[in-house]
Amino acid sequence: xxxxxxxxxxxxxxxxxxxxxxxxxxxxxxxxxxxxxxxxxxxxxxxxxxxxxxxxxxxxxxxxxxxxxxxxxxxxxxxxxxxxxxxxxxxxxxxxxxxxxxxxxxxxx
Amino acid sequence: xxxxxxxxxxxxxxxxxxxxxxxxxxxxxxxxxxxxxxxxxxxxxxxxxxxxxxxxxxxxxxxxxxxxxxxxxxxxxxxxxxxxxxxxxxxxxxxxxxxxxxxxxxxxxxxxx
Numbered sequence: 001x002x003x004x005x006x007x008x009x010x011x012x013x014x015x016x017x018x019x020x021x022x023x024x025x026x027x028x029x030x031x032x033x034x035x036x037x038x039x040x041x042x043x044x045x046x047x048x049x050x051x052x053x054x055x056x057x058x059x060x061x062x063x064x065x066x067x068x069x070x071x072x073x074x075x076x077x078x079x080x081x082x083x084x085x086x087x088x089x090x091x092x093x094x095x096x097x098x099x100x101x102x103x104x105x106x107x108x109x
Numbered sequence: 110x111x112x113x114x115x116x117x118x119x120x121x122x123x124x125x126x127x128x129x130x131x132x133x134x135x136x137x138x139x140x141x142x143x144x145x146x147x148x149x150x151x152x153x154x155x156x157x158x159x160x161x162x163x164x165x166x167x168x169x170x171x172x173x174x175x176x177x178x179x180x181x182x183x184x185x186x187x188x189x190x191x192x193x194x195x196x197x198x199x200x201x202x203x204x205x206x207x208x209x210x211x212x213x214x215x216x217x218x219x220x221x222x
Contacts, residue, residue, distance in 0.1 A: 039197075040216075041216060042152070044211070047209075049208055087151060089211075096157050096167065097154075101149060102149075102151050
């Protein structure tokens with residue numbers, strides 16, 4: 001079951017914040033976040049394991065609520081380099097990742 | 110430098126033709142994956158392999174075939190049975206555990222002539 005990402009697209013000005021959500025109808029063991037620039041390979045951002053942890057990566061952080069089967073990616077003080085499509089990948093434990101359809105983020109000056 | 114190499118970067122297929130996409134990794138990863146990416150669809154799993162000489166179908170395996178004869182190689186063949194092969198194909202590898210990331214190649218863009 002493909003996780004649902006929201007919003008599908010968002011446009012930000014430099015310095016603004018954004019939140020990208022990832023929801024699953026199945027119980028999750030972990031959530032992975034990746035960012036992809038157009039025509040390039042997805043780049044790993046972070047993994048969250050069940051336990052409700054929150055992780056950070058520069059000005060990008062994420063949370064994982066296993067009870068709600070949701071994860072959120074937080075981008076603060078966005079930079080032009082943050083533009084791209086963000087994908088969440090969910091794992092039920094010992095199964096391949098299932099990726100959402102992605103959220104297209106555009107940061108403008 | 111360790112990484113995943115996909116080739117070719119661009120590939121064109123004629124009607125009725127099989128084509129093979131190459132994927133090689135030198136990261137010593139056990140697991141390898143093939144994804145298809147269409148606009149607005151995210152990454153959809155075609156096949157994956159957790160160990161040499163074994164592989165499993167993903168969500169959209171019809172019209173594709175794979176082999177895993179060596180740990181570092183996982184080629185994907187797009188057969189003539191795949192009627193809509195135009196897409197961006199991504200290969201990935203990883204340690205096949207939930208707490209480790211997947212590493213992606215740069216992709217192959219396949220088009221119909």
